[in-house]
Amino acid sequence: MRVMVLVKASKSSEAGEMPSTELLTAMGAFNERLVEAGVMLAGEGLKPSSEGARVLFSGKDRVVTDGPFAETKELVAGFWMWKVASMEEAIDWVKQCPNPMIEDSEIEVRPVFEMDDFGDAMTEELREQEDVIRAKTDAMGA
Template identity: 50%
Template sequence: MKVMVFVQIEPKDETGEMPSAELLAAMGAYNEELVAAGVMLDMGGLSATSQSVRVAFQGGTTSVVDGPFTESKEIVVGYWVWEVGSLEEAVEWARRCPSDPHDTTTSWLEIRPCISLEEFREAQG
């Protein structure tokens, strides 16, 4: 099962400041563990929403909105693509993700199963 794991933060935390060297080292070790286990397929970080745009579609019209997107409840700042045996396995990997014990803000990992083009076609009938 392929899943995408979104790393999310609160908009007020989008300062562009890098994590501590200690947390970066812990995340590096965690990523190496994911690779060694054959779980990691892809990963990446995303730039701040101040450098982003949204393309919106409504009623047959298209509009473009420049960031930042402070009205959002959460902002995606990174992602992993994992190959796991089940959603439960993905949750167990996510529980092991390092976090800063001194950070009082909330961040999330959202795990979503991926749907292949073939599965999408089958669902359409």
């Protein structure tokens, strides 16, 4: 199964405070372990919400709001995409992660939908379309 591992933002990450050399070293070593174990598919840190935007969809209308966004605890500062055997395995890996923030922090783990999760709504034509899209993104190195 694939899981998205979300590193929640903190006051320091939203303030644009950069991690120390020690934290970067620890996170690099953790990421190496994930890769060597065949778990890590992707992972990146995100810049503060002050450099981002949100797009609100309301019917056919689109409203863009520039950051920063007020609720730090609801923001994401980084992510990983992992392939694991179970949620338990993903949680075990998270427990081994260095604290990703200067202060206390939180990491959320969420399973990714697979095509079979959609049941009959995922027709053969839609499966083929998804396969083509994944092949193209794989070729791009995404």
